[in-house]
Amino acid sequence: MPFDSPQTADAPQAPERAPRRRGNQAVLEVVRKSRISPRLLRITLGGEQFGEVRTNDFTDAYVKLLIAQxxxxxxxxxxxxxxxxxDPASLPCRRTYTVRSWDHEAHTLDLDFVLHGHGDGADEDGIAARWADLAQPGDRVALSGAGGGYSPDPAAAFHLLIGDHAALPAIAAALERMQDDARGIALIHLEHQDDVLNLRHPAGVEVRWLIGExxxxxxxxxxxxxxxxxGLQVFCHAERGLTKQLRRLLVTERQIPREAISISAYWALGRVEDQFQAEKREAIGKIDE
Structure with a gap:
């Protein structure tokens, strides 16, 4: 869930309460950064405290970054x-990002950040995206995690993956994990054609890019x-309002068993992540009806 944009005003949180104990934080260093599309920036983090990150095998694994104001x-x-x-107003902001990949031998992890400005920490980008855009090798960042809960089931007869730019790292990781004979469709929404990536995926899984609305x-x-x-397995993660409509289509209309679907909102239009996370406990933030 790498969304940190003006549409969410700092998407996929006043700062959300972060872990209270210093022991919950692993401090990693920026190892390298690369622009993998015009609006997608990859940051590789590593260092001596990599072993303190609670890694897992989920393809939607995510960590919480603590970004100083x-x-x-x-x-x-x-x-x-x-x-x-x-000085509670200066509490670091917590932002949620999907781990694109782990390298346990190199003790590194990759995070992808969506940029909406013109680089150099543009105001159009959120606090985490600005941090990533300005980050240099050796810069340090605290994080906690990782969480997660989905991986493609090798026994699934058909995979349906649905998501936007925020879900792209998780979808890409899931496609790479699938068996060679897997079948399915990945529907990925992007705002711009030039952000389309060449994703590795089984021949039997169609990757369909949806550009625009x-x-x-x-x-x-x-x-x-x-x-x-x-035998169907579904992964569906996008903007909250749209995710509610997708949930209604998949569960209510198509009668797909709820246990066969991994579904949640990665961000909400017009919400910073603090507000988005707090609203999960309210009616407006609930996906399941």
């Missing part, structure tokens, strides 16, 4: 209790011919 002059690791007591995800999902729901 601009001008706060704070450096990781953070004594969050002390900051909260002395994000509502195309709903229309294309409705048009997918699912002759039977038996």
């Amino acid at each position: 601009p001008g706060s002059d704070l450096h990781p690791p953070y004594d969050l209790d002390a900051i909260r007591a002395q 994000r509502e195309q995800l709903l229309a294309e999902t409705a048009a997918v011919d699912l002759e039977t729901v038996e």
